Amino acid sequence: MVGIDSRNKLILDTKYICPVCSLILRDPIQLSKCGHRQCQTCLNVKQETIIKCRQCQQETLRIEVLLDQAFKIDMKSLPIDCSFCPWTGILNNYQEHIDQSHSNFKCEYCGEQFNSVIKFNLHKIFECQQLIVDCALKDFGCSERIIRIKMKDHYLTQQHQYAILKVVPQMLAQLNDRQMNIDFYQTATAGACNLATAQLEEMYEMLNILRGGVETLTNDEQRLTNEALQMQITLTTLTEELSKIKLSIEESNTLWKGVNLNQDILNQDLASLQEEINDLQCVSYDGILVWKITKFHEKM
Template sequence: MVGIDAKNKHTLDSTYICSVCSLILLEPVQLINCGHRQCQSCLDTQHETSITCRQCQLKTSRNEVLRDRGFKTDMTTLFIECSFCQWTGVLNNYPEHLDESHSNTKCEYCDEEFNSIHQFNEHQVFVCQKRTVDCKLKDFGCDEKIGRDKMHEHYLTEHHQNVTTNVIRQMLSKLNDSEVDNRFSQVTTVRDCTRVKAQLEELYEVVNMLSDAIQTLNNDQQYLSTESLRSQVTLPKLMEELSKIKISVEESNTFLEGMRCNQEVLNQDFASLQEKVNDLQCVSYDGTSLWKIADVKKKMSMFYDCFCSEL
């Protein structure tokens, strides 16, 4: 399980927010070395003998992690706005409202359905690949929001690479300023050792991220090389097919040109035959001359009009 989600969680004091799941604390526990808190369920997901605080990177032994019952009691009066509807109330009554009104929920990003609010919140925080999340280097300047399934592509962007480079430079600068390389043996207090170790672990995590990005680049390069070889094999075949198509088009154009010439000859022959037919209509075979009058109806109408006017 994870913490409790609410519409107004970002307006609450940060002490009420779990540093692991970024939700409202559920069954809060306190790390003695730094005083920061996590959900009990978020703590249980970490199997190391010492717990690293997500806020300050200090480590606390599991034996020094305490359930903060007093803080849990103080949280019961927190004002809460339901993340699913218009309900408002105190945190103490919020779980009951969720169970009664929102027992069956659907993820707005991937449409997966859940019959438990805790399962839904856990899916949203850690699992859903379609949900947009902050880059791991948000605190260092990479403030883009990316879908979980697009995170590897984001690591390859120029902006993220520049931020990563700046982070490494800052860490190296801090290490040089504290002269860790030259005076590491002189660090005597447990807190100093913990701070330096936390910095090294943070640097190690960034290097791992770079390693993953490089591996992705190598995979992409291999894929592009394979596609290039495939294209080199396919290109000659395509060129051959293109030549055949070009020849076929030229032959079709030649054939159509011949058809056009034949059509013109046929049109001329048809016009000649039409003239002969018209001439034959004026020929008499019994010695009587024929007088062909065009537009007979029109001329008869004119004659009739003239005749009527004379009357």
């Protein structure tokens, strides 16, 4: 179960909006360390020992979280515009209106139908694969909005990897601060802190591994970029050399064609001279006609 959806939730005071599900608070609880609130149901989604506030990042032990009954009573008079029809009223009457007027719900993103508003809201917030959502690291520079089903592909993008490089050192610093203050938590509750310590150590190891992996990927990316640049330079050089070779071949072909043409002309001139010589052999310059008999010995 998540918060309460309505058409006018975006214009309500932000103190009535859950920072986890971005809906109107349902059974609000208050974090004692910072005073911010969220849905009790959103708190129970993950059974964490230490709760980090989504608004200010302040940490509160689960045992120090308070159910804010006074704030819940104050919210009953909150003005509400139904998210499914033109109905308007107050929060105290909203659930009754939903039960009476809206028994079937259809997701506008994937078309799946539901028989209760709670299941419908849960589907939209956590399950619908066609819903467009913000990246979890949007506060660290990854501002792209993605269809949920394509989130795994988004994790491999350069923008998301850069955001990880920003968030990992901050998380490691926060974990170090937690370990420095662990004695204080142990005085409050030994059992809870032992579990918290184990979780912190596991998270610390995972983040160290993740940071190492990200650094390796970054180094590989830089190396591949440099290699690609070098290959591009080499390709450009080879392309220029190839152009020069092609030009040289074209010039050689042109020269060769010229030589062949000149040779043909010379052959023609030579043939003409040969004919003239043959003709001259049959002419006498003293007025006597000379007959030339070829292969005389064979004809005798």
